[in-house]
C-alpha cells in the first residue's frame with residue numbers, strides 16, 4: 001500500500017525532500033538556542049560581563065531568525081507537496097476508474113468511489129503534510145534535545161527516559177484500539193454517501209412518492225452511526241492529552257527537585273538547569289507531536305488502504321495482444337453462453353446456455369419478464385461484461401479479440417438508464433461522433449424523431465441541457481440518446497428499452513425510419529410492449545435467463561405459450577397503455 005501511494009508523489013518529490021531538510025535545519029537551530037542561553041547566563045549575567053551578554057544575545061537573535069526562515073520554507077514546501085500529492089492521487093484514481101469495466105464498478109459501488117476520491121484523499125493529504133513536517137521534526141528534536149541533556153547532565157536526564165517509556169506504552173494502546181474503529185468509520189462514510197447520492201439524484205421521485213421522511217430517517221441513521229463511531233474513537237484518543245500533561249508535569253517536578261539539589265550541592269550551574277528546563281519542554285513537545293502523528297496516521301491508514309485498492313485494481317476487461325479494429329459485418333452469435341455477475345449478484349446464473357444466431361442486418365426484438373436477463377444478454381455483445389462460459393461473436397469473431405473502443409464504436413448501445421450531460425443538444429449528440437457536422441446531427445435526429453421537438457425549442461439545437469437532462473422529458477431524452485447512438489453509424493444498434501417513454505405512433509415512425517435508412521445495421525430492440533417488437537424479423541423470448549423461443553411474431557403466437565400470454569395480456573389493455581382498450585394514451589412527458 002505504501003509503495004502504491006508513494007508512487008503518486010511524482011513531480012512533488014523535490015518538495016517532499018526539501019521539507020524535511022529545512023525542518024531539520026530549523027530544529028538544529030532551535031536546539032542551539034538553550035545551549036547559548038546557558039552560556040549567556042553563566043558567562044555573561046552571573047559573571048557581570050556585558051560584552052558576553054551582547055555577543056551571545058546577538059548570536060541568539062541571528063540563529064532565531066534563520067530558524068524562522070527555515071520553518072517558513074519547510075511549511076511552504078510541505079503544503080505544496082501534500083496538495084500536489086492529493087491531486088496526483090485523485091488523478092491516478094480517476095484515470096484507473098475510467099479503465100474500469102462495469103464489473104469493477106459493481107465491486108466498489110459508485111458511492112464508495114466518491115468517498116475514496118474525496119474524504120479519503122483529504123485524510124491522506126493532511127497526514128502526508130503533517131508527516132513531512134512533524135515526522136522529521138519531532139524525532140530529530142527529541143534526539144538532539146536528549147543528546148544536549150545528556151551532555152549537560154547525564155544523571156538528571158534519566159528522568160526523561162522514564163517519561164518516554166510511560167508515554168510510549170499509552171500511545172501504543174491507543175493506536176491499537178482506534179485503528180479498528182477507523183476502518184469501520186470509512187465504510188460508514190460509503191453508506192452515508194450512497195444515501196446522499198441516491199436521494200439527490202432521485203429527489204423528484206422522493207418528492208413524488210412523499211418519501212422525504214423516510215429518506216430523512218435513512219440519512220439520520222447513516223449520519224448517527226458515523227457519529228457513534230467517531231465518538232467512540234475520539235473518546236479513546238482523548239486519553240492522549242491528559243497522559244501527556246501528566247508526564248510533562250511529572251518531569252517538571254522531578255527536574256526541579258533533583259536539579260535544585262544538584263545546584264545547591266555545586267554539581268550543576270544555574271544556567272545549565274535553565275537550559276535543561278528548555279530541553280525538557282522541547283522533548284515533551286516532540287513527544288506530543290509524535291502522539292499526534294500516531295493519531296493522524298491511524299486515521300489515514302484506513303483511507304490510504306482504500307485509495308491503494310482503487311489504484312491497484314486491474315480492469316476486469318482488457319484489450320487482447322493484437323486487437324482487431326474492424327468488424328466485418330453485423331452478425332451476432334452466442335455459442336452456448338452462460339453468465340453470472342461476479343459482484344453483488346445472487347450467485348445464480350443470470351444467463352444459461354444461450355445459443356443464438358442473428359444475421360447481419362436483421363431486426364431482432366427481445367421480450368421477457370422483468371429481471372429475466374434481457375439487458376445482461378445485450379451487454380455481452382458490446383463486451384460491457386465478459387461471458388462466464390461459451391463465447392459471443394460479432395461479425396464471426398469473438399468479442400474478446402476486438403479492440404474494445406472499436407467494438408463499442410461499431411456496436412452502439414442505447415442503455416436503459418439514459419444519461420445526458422450538461423451542454424447544448426449538439427454537444428450531447430456529438431458524444432456519438434465528435435467530428436459530426438450539424439447536418440449529420442440533424443439527419444440522425446430526424447431518424448430518431450427528435451427533430452420535431454428540437455425545432456419547437458427556442459434555441460433549437462443550441463438549447464442547453466441541464467445536468468442529467470432534467471429539463472427534457474423522458475421520451476425526448478430517449479430520442480436524443482437514440483440519435484446520439486446513430487451518429488456512430490454502427491454495424492449493430494441495440495436499444496435497451498429505449499422507447500418505453502415514447503408514444504406508440506412515434507415508436508412506429510422510428511422503427512420505419514430505421515428500416516428505410518439503416519437497413520444494413522443489425523438492430524436489437526428490447527421492449528416491454530409487443531407492439532414495439534412484433535414487426536421485427538424475429539423475436540427472442542427470454543425466460544429466467546434461458547431462451548424460450550426465437551422466431552417470427554406469427555410462429556411465436558402459435559407455438560410459444562409465454563409470448564402468447566404476454567401478447568394476450570397486452571391486447572386486453574393490461575400492459576400497453578396505447579393499445580385500443582388501454583388505460584389511456586401515454587404522453588411523452590413522463591420523464
Ligand SMILES: Nc1ncnc2c1ncn2[C@@H]1O[C@H](COP(=O)(O)OP(=O)(O)OP(=O)(O)O)[C@@H](O)[C@H]1O
Pocket residue numbers: 106341343344345346350368369370371372373374375376377416
Ligand atoms: N450489475 C449487476 N450486478 C448484480 N446483479 C445484477 C446486475 N444487473 C442485473 N443484475 C441481476 O441480473 C438479473 C437480470 O437482470 P437484467 O437487468 O439483465 O434483467 P432485464 O430482463 O433487463 O430486466 P428489466 O426488464 O427489468 O430491465 C436480475 O436478477 C438482476 O437483479
